[in-house]
Every structure is written in structure tokens, then in C-alpha cells.
Amino acid sequence: xxxxxxxxxxxxxxxxxxxxxxxxxxxxxxxxxxxxxxxxxxxxxxxxxxxxxxxxxxxxxxxxxxxxxxxxxxxxxxxxxxxxxxxxxxxxxxxxxxxxxxxxxxxxxxxxxxxxxxxxxxxxx
Amino acid sequence: xxxxxxxxxxxxxxxxxxxxxxxxxxxxxxxxxxxxxxxxxxxxxxxxxxxxxxxxxxxxxxxxxxxxxxxxxxxxxxxxxxxxxxxxxxxxxxxxxxxxxxxxxxxxxxxxxxxxxxxxxxxxx
Numbered sequence: 001x002x003x004x005x006x007x008x009x010x011x012x013x014x015x016x017x018x019x020x021x022x023x024x025x026x027x028x029x030x031x032x033x034x035x036x037x038x039x040x041x042x043x044x045x046x047x048x049x050x051x052x053x054x055x056x057x058x059x060x061x062x063x064x065x066x067x068x069x070x071x072x073x074x075x076x077x078x079x080x081x082x083x084x085x086x087x088x089x090x091x092x093x094x095x096x097x098x099x100x101x102x103x104x105x106x107x108x109x110x111x112x113x114x115x116x117x118x119x120x121x122x123x124x125x
Numbered sequence: 126x127x128x129x130x131x132x133x134x135x136x137x138x139x140x141x142x143x144x145x146x147x148x149x150x151x152x153x154x155x156x157x158x159x160x161x162x163x164x165x166x167x168x169x170x171x172x173x174x175x176x177x178x179x180x181x182x183x184x185x186x187x188x189x190x191x192x193x194x195x196x197x198x199x200x201x202x203x204x205x206x207x208x209x210x211x212x213x214x215x216x217x218x219x220x221x222x223x224x225x226x227x228x229x230x231x232x233x234x235x236x237x238x239x240x241x242x243x244x245x246x247x248x249x250x
Contacts, residue, residue, distance in 0.1 A: 010225030010238055011153050011218060017229070019149065028136050085228060093136060095220035100135030103210060113135055
């Protein structure tokens with residue numbers, strides 16, 4: 001499922017960890033919107049198959065970008081939180097947002113999108 | 126083949142244009158290493174199927190990020206060049222490179238990778 005580009009280039013290395021379909025949007029929800037529950041992530045990502053969301057979260061955990069925290073045993077409830085290493089991806093999410101805001105959104109759409117984006121994620125003006 | 130995330134979020138909009146497998150590496154080769162020929166791109170991207178490379182280039186053209194230039198009719202030879210809009214993706218490639226250099230490469234690998242990277246793509250130190 002998860003194929004590596006197998007290149008020493010740092011761009012390829014980054015994409016090996018976070019470049020798969022949906023992963024940047026999962027990171028956006030965890031890092032920027034501070035969602036923690038599987039069900040919140042599903043709700044925020046219409047169309048994502050549960051199996052894919054689960055696979056992506058496991059890979060993010062395996063690579064030390066996200067931690068899973070069990071906060072109740074009966075019933076079993078767990079949450080996901082970015083690690084320090086995961087949080088270091090914020091500038092990259094900011095760069096993706098900045099380009100999209102400038103090149104893909106109309107001024108009105110940009111204005112509306114901005115209302116949902118915390119100040120820290122704004123090179124995106 | 127190319128599915129949209131169908132979200133107004135500027136991160137999702139960016140990924141709809143350039144988030145598919147291989148596309149960021151194709152852009153790296155066109156924007157940073159200034160490769161222009163299909164055969165040069167193939168050589169630089171071991172494992173990419175010709176059909177995928179061709180599809181990705183067509184999508185980049187359709188979205189105004191890359192231009193195709195015919196420079197000989199007999200035999201037919203064409204090259205690919207980033208447009209102004211395409212060139213505006215450089216900071217995003219820089220952010221991908223910076224994160225990968227810091228988190229995925231050893232100091233020696235970083236040193237070696239740096240030798241191949243033009244100064245303009247270096248927040249990546």
C-alpha cells in the first residue's frame with residue numbers, strides 16, 4: 001500500500017512519510033483544528049474510507065508524528081495527538097494553505113476560509 | 126483517476142492540483158533542476174510509469190502550471206517549462222525539502238543533498 005519513492009532527496013523523504021492521499025488533511029485536522037477523535041476526523045473528511053483513515057493514523061504513529069492515547073477503558077475510547085515532531089509540520093501546512101489561498105480561492109472564499117484558520121497558520125492572508 | 130477532495134479549504138485545493146503521487150517530484154525536476162524533456166524526467170524518477178508521467182504533465186498543463194513547447198517538428202521534440210504560476214510553487218517545494226532535511230536525513234546525507242540543491246531552495250540548511 002505505502003510505496004516509497006526510494007530517493008535520498010529530502011522532498012521525496014518528506015513525501016514518503018506524509019505524501020499519501022488524505023494524510024495532509026488528517027494532519028490539518030489534528031494540528032490546526034485540534035481534533036482528537038477518530039469520529040471527529042471522519043466527520044471532517046467526507047469521503048474518507050474508515051480503513052484508509054485507520055491506516056494513515058497507524059503510519060503517522062509508526063513514524064512518530066502522532067500519539068494514540070487511551071482515555072477510557074470501558075467503553076474503550078482513544079484520542080490522537082500530534083507529537084513534537086508532528087507539530088513541526090505546521091509551517092508545511094501553512095505553505096500549502098498559503099499557495100491554495102492565493103491561487104485557488106476567490107477573494108470572498110479566501111475571506112470566508114480565513115475565519116476558520118487560526119492566526120498561527122497565516123502566512124496565508 | 127484524479128479525485129478531488131471537494132473541500133473549500135485552501136490546503137485541500139492545493140492538493141487537488143499538485144497532491145497526487147509523483148507530482149511534487151515532477152515539479153522539483155522542472156522548477157529546481159530545470160529539466161525539460163520527458164526522457165530527462167523519466168531518468169530522474171526511477172519507477173515512474175510513462176503513462177503516469179504523461180498524465181501528470183497533462184494535468185499540470187491543464188491547470189496552467191506547466192507549458193509544453195514544441196521545438197522541432199521533424200523529428201517531433203517537445204519540452205516542458207513551468208509557467209509563472211508553476212514557479213510560484215517554489216516556496217512550497219522549499220518547505221517540503223526543509224522538513225525532510227531536518228527530520229529524515231542524517232547530517233552527512235544532508236550535506237550531500239545540499240550539494241545538489243540551488244541556493245534559492247534553501248531555507249533547507
